[in-house]
Amino acid sequence: MVRVPELPEVEVVRRGLDDHVVGRAFVASRVTGARAARRHLPGPQHLADALTGRRVASAQRRGKYLWLTFDEATDGADDALVIHLGMSGQVLVEAADAPLEKHAHAVFDLSARGESEAGDAVDVVPQQMRFVDQRTFGGLFLDDVTVAHGREVPASISHIAPDPLEEAFDADAVARLMRTKHVAVKRLLLDQGVVSGIGNIYADEALWRAELHGRRPADAVTKKQLMATLAATQDVMREALAQGGTSFDALYVNVNGASGYFDRSLDAYGQQGRPCRRCGALIVREQFMNRSSHFCPVCQKPPRAK
DNA sequence: CGTTCCTCCTGCTAGC
DNA sequence: TGCTAGCAGGAGGAAC
Numbered sequence: 202m203v204r205v206p207e208l209p210e211v212e213v214v215r216r217g218l219d220d221h222v223v224g225r226a227f228v229a230s231r232v233t234g235a236r237a238a239r240r241h242l243p244g245p246q247h248l249a250d251a252l253t254g255r256r257v258a259s260a261q262r263r264g265k266y267l268w269l270t271f272d273e274a275t276d277g278a279d280d281a282l283v284i285h286l287g288m289s290g291q292v293l294v295e296a297a298d299a300p301l302e303k304h305a306h307a308v309f310d311l312s313a314r315g316e317s318e319a320g321d322a323v324d325v326v327p328q329q330m331r332f333v334d335q336r337t338f339g340g341l342f343l344d345d346v347t348v349a350h351g352r353e354v355p356a357s358i359s360h361i362a363p364d365p366l367e368e369a370f371d372a373d374a375v376a377r378l379m380r381t382k383h384v385a386v387k388r389l390l391l392d393q394g395v396v397s398g399i400g401n402i403y404a405d406e407a408l409w410r411a412e413l414h415g416r417r418p419a420d421a422v423t424k425k426q427l428m429a430t431l432a433a434t435q436d437v438m439r440e441a442l443a444q445g446g447t448s449f450d451a452l453y454v455n456v457n458g459a460s461g462y463f464d465r466s467l468d469a470y471g472q473q474g475r476p477c478r479r480c481g482a483l484i485v486r487e488q489f490m491n492r493s494s495h496f497c498p499v500c501q502k503p504p505r506a507k
Numbered sequence: 508c509g510t511t512c513c514t515c516c517t518g519c520t521a522g523c
Numbered sequence: 524t525g526c527t528a529g530c531a532g533g534a535g536g537a538a539c
């Protein structure tokens with residue numbers, strides 16, 4: 202199964218960038234994917250030119266958005282390179298002479314890392330950071346930084362709510378907001394302006410754990426149930442991080458390459474026809490929002506038909 | 508204004 | 524065997 206990046210996968214990439222890219226400069230840049238750079242309005246060449254020579258200061262994330270900050274702004278305003286992986290995006294750090302991936306849309310030559318205490322050069326092989334994306338739902342662009350929800354973030358993502366694993370996340374406030382809406386709970390879980398970082402897979406998993414059907418209108422669900430659902434999103438994502446978010450080969454910063462454990466641990470998503478781990482009833486799949494939803498028809502009583 | 512729907516894209520699989 | 528249709532889905536923007 203292809204791994205669609207949600208919060209834990211993106212956090213794994215962020216950690217990889219923290220380890221392998223922060224502190225290094227882009228000594229040369231090539232942005233060849235016009236579609237991947239579509240959100241950079243001045244165009245791909247401008248993006249490449251604007252990034253060349255910049256030294257990366259930090260790798261940050263909110264929800265499914267990643268961004269790199271730089272040591273000093275060129276024109277006074279602080280800016281950031283925003284990266285979204287979409288459905289199939291990858292960020293790779295590898296040797297410059299490694300074969301170019303078919304769907305590589307941007308390539309950055311990295312400055313060598315510093316010397317070790319013994320005085321040896323740490324990197325003898327030149328390296329690159331590459332943005333690769335088969336379906337190009339993702340992309341990258343440069344954006345000014347502003348403050349939103351208590352943090353400095355790229356201006357274009359100021360509408361993205363805090364995610365369940367960040368400090369500013371206020372489950373109580375989110376549950377109260379949800380209860381004001383006559384909208385299906387799952388739709389709200391997937392709304393990045395309500396709570397970010399949750400995609401179809403983790404939404405189904407959290408709803409299964411909370412024993413709540415995602416089609417239930419939020420204003421007809423108790424606050425306690427909503428709090429339980431939000432807590433479940435935290436649990437399921439923390440577990441994914443604990444198991445999938447650890448060790449990496451030094452040169453490989455890659456969501457898809459890090460998986461394998463996930464599919465075994467799913468209780469609802471993709472489990473249609475298999476017995477519910479809690480009660481043994483067969484998991485059901487249904488269409489919802491032009492997507493698939495998976496649930497236990499006994500533990501998660503569906504509301505009356507639409 | 509809030510909410511819902513449509514669309515972008517490629518690779519894999521099921522079915523004839 | 525080879526073709527096509529169907530499916531996967533994040534998120535912006537159009538449509539209602």
